[in-house]
Amino acid sequence: MGAAMCKLSDKVGQHVKKRSPGCKYACHAACRDRVSLDCHPAASPFSQDQLNNNTLLQDVEKERELRTEFNREEIRQKIEQYNSLTKDHLKMTLNPTGVYTGFIKVQMDLRRPVTVRGGQRGAGGALVGEAFYLPRGVTNTLHISSNNTVRQVIVALLSKFTVQDNPAKYALYKRYRREEQVYVCKLADGEQPLFLRLVAGPDSDTLSFVLREQTGEVMWDAFSIPELRNFLRILDKEENEQRDAVLRRYDSYRRRLQEAMRDLRGPS
Template identity: 45%
Template structure:
């Protein structure tokens, strides 16, 4: 496995997950999202201290619903996971950028009088170190979708294939890295790992944004309920009309 730039942060017995680029000649960016949890002690002592592999957890719909309830019960802020009627769920992940090399942006829009060669040049710049982005994602959002969304957000035109998602688990001064497949879902890992106790340490604008997202979700659920009851009411009115109409 190619070497990945390491983070300058440590937790005690915790599990976390991170984005980072492969260490080749075209590395630009390292991304990181937290999924911290204290690992529970088992009665039977393991011969070798190994991280928990959340991929092995095949959860039923009822088990996912129970885990979401347990997750929300541990959250100290308003950043709950929300269950949908179709069995899916939504929640937040925290992404931290760790810049290794400059990223490429589209060329600036030039006036016709300017040199055409200048307009064809890429613009490279460094993102501020440890830039943090909080994303609202669903249980169906895959790792490659998150990477692509982040690159689009910052209008980065580098190939998304340069970036890979790694699960990072630190325990007793040992760090474990596992590369996530493109179709793995970060929010599922976060659900299995549990909430981050420091998630309430957000800035005021970030919290306002979270409230707007939650309000939109609430309004959407209200519209669905109103529509469902309106349809039921119309059916009952039609049934009453049919009964009252002479045959």
């Protein structure tokens, strides 16, 4: 019955619904005429929905603010405000053309190995890449302009680490905190990370960037034969390391058991 107080007769059954505003219950058809309702809702039944809608609208407005364009004077004011708040001396600069430059930090969160340019040449004379895992959580700082898009930032990051992989395998995500909740959202290729940084301010809790692989099924067809062979070599190496670790652990157990048995037997 929710937030309502209802007066019912002694015999209340099931199966037939009888309603009044703010109250729901079911009674037997034979009992319907003997049941009276005197419901007084404590609040409007739509108040919670309205509250949820208002919260949703606020979230939409906040999200829309990150997509709003500003004129030159507004940009200048926001840059001044940004520079006054930054604590790491990575300030933004407004150029006479209206384009501004600044820094963004991108956390590398890659789960699969990457292929980097190596110094060895294959049979055809081309440089053969080497595959390895980038340390997860490492942060890289890029100096970009307000014209640079997400796709250009991804290409610049891969180039900085000399990664040969196709940039289409990766995506840039924004991570932001709202009301003690952390959200992660994939950015479109055409979005401008420096503009998002400017609007959000320098606080990394308010907004940060993360580079990850594209979500979904791994498209193995997108990898070249040398890349796939490198992956197999990495898996073989990890398998050997795990096997050796297990053997060392059980060798240690065996020695300790043998020592304990000798101690129990005593001197021979």
